[in-house]
Amino acid sequence: MPRMFGTDGVRGVANTPDLSPELAFALGRAAATLARRDAGQRPVAVIGRDTRRSGPMLAAALSAGICSAGGDVVDLGVVTTPGVAFITTHMQADFGVMISASHNPAPDNGIKFFSRDGYKLPDAVEDELEALVRSTTDTMPRPTGADLGTIRTSEAEVAAYIQHLVATGSPLRGMRVVVDCGHGAAYRLAPEVLRRLGAEVIPLNTAPDGININDGCGSTHPEALQQAVLAHKAHAGIAHDGDADRCMAVDERGQLVDGDQIMSICALDLKRRGLLPGDTVVATVMSNMGLELFLREHGLRLLRTKVGDRYVLEEMLKGGYTLGGEQSGHVIFGALATTGDGILTAVQLLSVVAREGQPLSALANQWQRLPQWLENVRVSRKEGWEENPAIRAAVAEAEAALAGRGRVLVRASGTEPLIRVMLEGPDMDQLRSLAAAIGEVVRAELR
Structure with missing residues (x-):
């Protein structure tokens, strides 16, 4: 089963199974449960969002989940991701959440968590959240009455963030x-x-x-x-x-x-x-x-x-x-x-x-950008390319030819069957030639 959290939170097309209101509710409950466990008291969460149509829907579901587990929510409305990080630490909240898909198109969205110190959650904590959400046995608290969480807004905290930037x-x-x-x-x-x-x-x-x-x-x-x-x-x-x-x-x-x-x-x-x-x-x-x-x-x-x-x-x-x-x-x-x-x-x-x-x-313009040449080499398999002696020799030969005036970067694509060969240096013709030579070796070794 693929990991729920990617490199920048939970992402997907909003209102599909990858990023549904039900998932946002479950994430809110899980985050509030872990925060209560770690803080030993009623947790406070900060929530912000960008301007996507799905933002209020996901924020409402997330807030409901947090309140359901006995946490309080400070809803900042539309604010930036770094604004959420700053305000989380400024008001000493237990965690912060940003609802955004950054530079992606409007149908996409995402849920990103920040710890109380304003940094993104470590992988281990994300794994705990995911385990709680995926668990078939619901062991999370469901308080009632006065123990339920509350939701409030705070323009003052956004104003404090603006003042911080100005200062x-x-x-x-x-x-x-x-x-x-x-x-x-x-x-x-x-x-x-x-x-x-x-x-x-x-x-x-x-x-x-x-x-x-x-x-x-x-x-x-x-x-x-x-x-x-x-x-x-x-x-x-x-x-x-x-x-x-x-x-x-x-x-x-x-x-x-x-x-x-x-x-x-x-x-x-x-x-x-x-x-x-x-x-x-x-x-x-x-x-x-x-x-x-x-x-x-x-x-x-x-x-x-x-x-x-x-x-x-x-x-x-x-x-x-x-x-x-x-x-x-x-x-x-x-x-x-x-x-x-x-x-x-x-x-x-x-x-x-x-x-x-x-x-x-x-x-x-105090410095000149070196020309770059990128060669995408389609391969049958990517495994083992880093340790392959022939590929390493071809890269070393190219680096020697550049003699400290450029560099060679070879890396596997994360999503396609490609090995990307990128060279930088002062002479574009030389870069093309060296990249082609490395590409031939990669193609032969990983066919």
Whole structure:
């Protein structure tokens, strides 16, 4: 039986067996039961959601489950994923829940849990939740009368989150910023935060109707934002995904500024201010080698992890590092948040622009992105490719040919019978040739 929890909570098409109201109710009961066991008292849960039509339905079912097990619910309504993480710790709740499918289309949704310290639940706790939900014997409590849980709303907690974001930034007076909220969770919060910092804000896609979230807009579709920045002669553009845990930017020339560039800008700023422990930035294997070379030139180290923000965060916590993220714009400022926060990232990026007094294009283009070439090799089996001597020899030969001026990344697809061969380096013709050579060996060995 497949594991219920994926890398980012429980996901699926809302109102199907994969993500039904019945499942949300059961998850709520199970989470409240575990929280009561661990806290030894009546638990309090924080719930937020993005703007999908299925959000209120799932929130109602989840809340009912929590109340059914004797837990109290603070319903935040529409708020960002990092907002839920922050508020969970700010009000010392026992756990938090975000209902969102991030950058996915409107029919999808998801349920993501946070522990009382604002971090995603460990796998072991998720496994306990799943075991309770799947159990054929219901041993969870069903209190009655005054022991039932309650539900209340709290605008004050959302206001505290806004104030936290504002407090992390520098004044942005005189700066004109276009903000694409993707008809998602940031549609009110992002413009409000930047206005409070003094920026002139031109908002885009702030009219959610339940089905237009991420629809041709937001961080995965920045084209309209790029045009708007030029049309309004703005200093910068900011784009968020559905739950606003990501941020992509656009400079004053209309050019995209991705997560790698954002990390490079913020890394140098944190280094100058003595706020970059270990002179280290954590990123995944997918970040461009140009970033790594640039950081190295400035005495900084890029530490790479597997693909996924949870692996970035794990490495940051293990090493005590305060900056990490992904090329997709999921950036984590460990001293300010427990998860990636798109609005916080926008505040930090624009604050550097304001303090430096330089256009965003100048800061973003301090390094050259190395060309990449990706070869997808279809195979009959993926097992054992990492230990295969012939494949390892072909990779080593390619790395020697690049002579430290590039890199080779070979990994198996998680969903298809493919081995992905990605090379970076200064010469595209060389990359194609080396990738083809590795591909031939992979194809021969795994046929």
